[in-house]
Structure formats: structure tokens, C-alpha cells
Amino acid sequence: xxxxxxxxxxxxxxxxxxxxxxxxxxxxxxxxxxxxxxxxxxxxxxxxxxxxxxxxxxxxxxxxxxxxxxxxxxxxxxxxxxxxxxxxxxxxxxxxxxxxxxxxxxxxxxxxxxxxxxxxxxxxxxxxxxxxxxxxxxxxxxxxxxxxxxxxxxxxxxxxxxxxxxxxxxxxxxxxxxxxxxxxxxxxxxxxxxxxxxxxxxxxxxxxxxxxxxx
Ligand code: URA
Numbered sequence: 001x002x003x004x005x006x007x008x009x010x011x012x013x014x015x016x017x018x019x020x021x022x023x024x025x026x027x028x029x030x031x032x033x034x035x036x037x038x039x040x041x042x043x044x045x046x047x048x049x050x051x052x053x054x055x056x057x058x059x060x061x062x063x064x065x066x067x068x069x070x071x072x073x074x075x076x077x078x079x080x081x082x083x084x085x086x087x088x089x090x091x092x093x094x095x096x097x098x099x100x101x102x103x104x105x106x107x108x109x110x111x112x113x114x115x116x117x118x119x120x121x122x123x124x125x126x127x128x129x130x131x132x133x134x135x136x137x138x139x140x141x142x143x144x145x146x147x148x149x150x151x152x153x154x155x156x157x158x159x160x161x162x163x164x165x166x167x168x169x170x171x172x173x174x175x176x177x178x179x180x181x182x183x184x185x186x187x188x189x190x191x192x193x194x195x196x197x198x199x200x201x202x203x204x205x206x207x208x209x210x211x212x213x214x215x
């Protein structure tokens with residue numbers, strides 16, 4: 001039996017390229033187009049880190065010079081689960097790195113008064129229990145959306161779940177810890193706090209609005 005994890009581990013991806021791109025995104029003068037491009041690029045870096053420990057097996061191949069035994073990915077197949085809409089910003093970059101991955105779309109919006117997550121769409125592959133699910137949401141603010149998404153994915157059978165975000169607030173990390181301590185988290189930064197509207201401070205504003213120019 002697998003030992004039960006007591007605490008979720010949080011990885012901060014401190015690579016200078018990620019940090020540089022994140023700073024460009026935070027800047028209020030970053031255009032919608034650049035914001036989307038940078039989100040896509042950071043999605044690739046995050047994917048690289050989230051999948052760093054996945055198992056490989058050796059496959060016999062022949063190079064133009066000689067036969068050899070070379071590593072290929074093994075183990076569970078992947079599902080990327082973007083939380084709509086901002087999670088979509090990571091998706092294309094991640095699919096470029098892992099084109100065979102499946103996608104589970106999780107539609108949630110935040111009730112602006114209660115900040116609670118309200119689900120309006122869920123469509124996932126039927127074999128979630130056999131897959132590694134990587135939940136994507138750039139902003140881990142209160143954690144309500146992330147928790148609701150993981151709740152639903154677990155109800156559908158997923159048991160091996162990771163979470164990738166761009167920014168995390170201490171409140172969101174604490175709430176995830178309380179509800180889903182088995183879910184390891186990757187983020188580019190942990191910011192200071194949430195403001196009274198549930199936005200991350202200093203943050204970058206509303207990730208969905210900045211990606212799609214809707215404000
Ligand atoms: N969602 C966002 O897009 N931005 C925040 O700061 C918090 C939640």
C-alpha cells in the first residue's frame with residue numbers, strides 16, 4: 001500500500017527564464033498578445049518541471065551508427081485538466097511537449113460575492129483512474145476553484161493528481177493543503193496575500209481578462 005502523504009509539497013520553479021517571463025506578464029503594459037505568448041511559454045517550462053520525475057523504460061533502437069538501448073516515457077498516460085478559462089493558457093504549450101496527452105475541461109467561475117467556485121462544465125476521459133492528471137490554473141488564489149476541480153476529478157476516479165499554476169497565494173496553498181494534501185503543486189511564485197476581492201497581491205490582475213482582452 002502506498003504511504004499516505006501528510007502534506008502537499010510545493011515546488012517553486014525559480015528558473016531565471018520563468019522568472020523573467022513572469023515579470024513581463026505582471027507588468028500592466030504587457031499586451032494581450034504578449035501575455036498569451038508568455039503564458040504558453042511558461043506552460044512549457046512548468047510541464048517540463050511537473051513531469052521531471054516520470055518513469056522511463058529502455059527501448060531497443062538503431063541509430064545511424066549502432067544499435068542502442070535508449071529511454072522512452074513509461075508509466076501512466078497523462079491528462080491535462082485546464083480550469084476554464086485561464087487554464088487554457090497553459091494547455092497548448094503543454095500539448096506541444098506531450099502531444100499524446102488527453103484533456104479534461106473543467107468549467108468553473110468564481111461567484112464574485114462569495115468567491116465560491118461554481119461549476120458549469122465538466123468533460124473528461126473515462127479512464128481517469130489509470131492516468132496522471134495535471135490540473136492547470138494560472139492563479140491559485142483562494143483555492144476554491146482548484147479544490148472543486150480536484151474534488152470532481154477524484155469523484156470521477158482520478159487518484160494521481162498534480163497541480164500547476166503561475167502564481168499562488170498563501171491562502172490558496174493553505175486551503176489546498178487542508179482539502180487535498182496528496183496533490184503536489186508547482187508554481188512560478190508564491191505572492192504576498194489576497195486583497196478583499198480575492199485577487200492575488202502583487203499578482204498580475206485577472207489572468208483570463210488579460211489573456212483574452214476582455215476588460
Ligand atoms: N484569478 C485571477 O485571475 N487573478 C487573481 O489575482 C486571482 C484569481
